[in-house]
Amino acid sequence: MDPILSHLRARQSEIVALIRAMVECESPSDDAAAVNRFVGLVSDTVAPFASVKTFPGGRFGQHLVCEMALPGSKKNGRVLALGHSDTVWPMGTLRSMPFREAEGRLWGPGVLDMKSGIAFFIFAVRALRELEIPVAKQVLLQLNSDEEVGSESSRALTEKNAGRSKAVLVLEPGTGLTGKLKTARKAVGRYGLVVHGKASHSGVDFEAGASAVIEMARQIGVIAGLTNMKRGTTVNVGVISGGTRSNVVAAEARAEIDVRVLRQKDAVALEKKLRKLRTIDRRCKLEVTGGLNRPPMERSPGIVHLFQMAQKLGRELGVQLEESLTGGGSDGNFTAALGVPTLDGLGAVGEGAHAVNESILADRIADRTTLIAKLLAAV
Numbered sequence: 001m002d003p004i005l006s007h008l009r010a011r012q013s014e015i016v017a018l019i020r021a022m023v024e025c026e027s028p029s030d031d032a033a034a035v036n037r038f039v040g041l042v043s044d045t046v047a048p049f050a051s052v053k054t055f056p057g058g059r060f061g062q063h064l065v066c067e068m069a070l071p072g073s074k075k076n077g078r079v080l081a082l083g084h085s086d087t088v089w090p091m092g093t094l095r096s097m098p099f100r101e102a103e104g105r106l107w108g109p110g111v112l113d114m115k116s117g118i119a120f121f122i123f124a125v126r127a128l129r130e131l132e133i134p135v136a137k138q139v140l141l142q143l144n145s146d147e148e149v150g151s152e153s154s155r156a157l158t159e160k161n162a163g164r165s166k167a168v169l170v171l172e173p174g175t176g177l178t179g180k181l182k183t184a185r186k187a188v189g190r191y192g193l194v195v196h197g198k199a200s201h202s203g204v205d206f207e208a209g210a211s212a213v214i215e216m217a218r219q220i221g222v223i224a225g226l227t228n229m230k231r232g233t234t235v236n237v238g239v240i241s242g243g244t245r246s247n248v249v250a251a252e253a254r255a256e257i258d259v260r261v262l263r264q265k266d267a268v269a270l271e272k273k274l275r276k277l278r279t280i281d282r283r284c285k286l287e288v289t290g291g292l293n294r295p296p297m298e299r300s301p302g303i304v305h306l307f308q309m310a311q312k313l314g315r316e317l318g319v320q321l322e323e324s325l326t327g328g329g330s331d332g333n334f335t336a337a338l339g340v341p342t343l344d345g346l347g348a349v350g351e352g353a354h355a356v357n358e359s360i361l362a363d364r365i366a367d368r369t370t371l372i373a374k375l376l377a378a379v
């Protein structure tokens, strides 16, 4: 058996104990103090073999950057391991969703997305140290505190650290119960549409009114028509509101729109179409806000090369790794858009991210951790 794999198999219970400690340290994005407690837990765990720095996250918790001390003499170039410390789960979720081990899985808020991935990376580094496997590159771990809410305060730091890296390894969970790696992610955009109409009494003065609700209904038809499944473009009008009373012609209506696009040029074209929406009732006015939040992670030759390297290393472990495309964004979108080869989905294998069945497969802990270790040594 692969020596790293057998080393890590023997440490399964230690890895599980760290995952448990991490899950039980809740860290919702909007609770900076809680996220900082989690950042403290990670810092303390890696402190014996890393130099640790924190960066202010504004209204969010601190971002964490750790440089790992690894075997091998002179370091040439850098590899960035990327993750996030925040979760979507509010404080107190543990009461209804406690950490537990059952049915061959570990369960709990944030276990899949993405606390296990962080634990895997830490044990991968420890294995490389304990087995004295040389690593040619400087290895940084960066954990952002605001990934689940758009990465507004961490984006610049991510881009700075990625810009000087040979590769970025994203510790987000794999896809599905086979743990496919992610070689492409769609761009994510969030838009708002406000329709300004003209209010009037629906009984006395109906024709004097210009209904923002009717106009919005027509615009939704136009916007929904921008979806193009063939090109991987989806436009979802997810939230609408408008009007005040049934006997008032509505003066205002609002919509929130989520956009996912595979290619940057499609994102630009779609943005143009949204900005150019025209009223059907000329008495109404349209106001479009928002924009692209994350660029697409396009499947570049550098990404394919990195994936093939992972596939080869996986075969040495008896694991057949596949690749996947996802509509969900991550901080890997930013690093890939800089042209830095980025391989995503290297974290846990499981299901139920952001859902009550969030869980990871216990018998995939050792091979995923080994894969990360082997990639760090091979890149």
Ligand SMILES: [Zn+2]
Binding pocket: 084, 113, 114, 147, 172, 173, 330
């Ligand atoms: Zn995540």
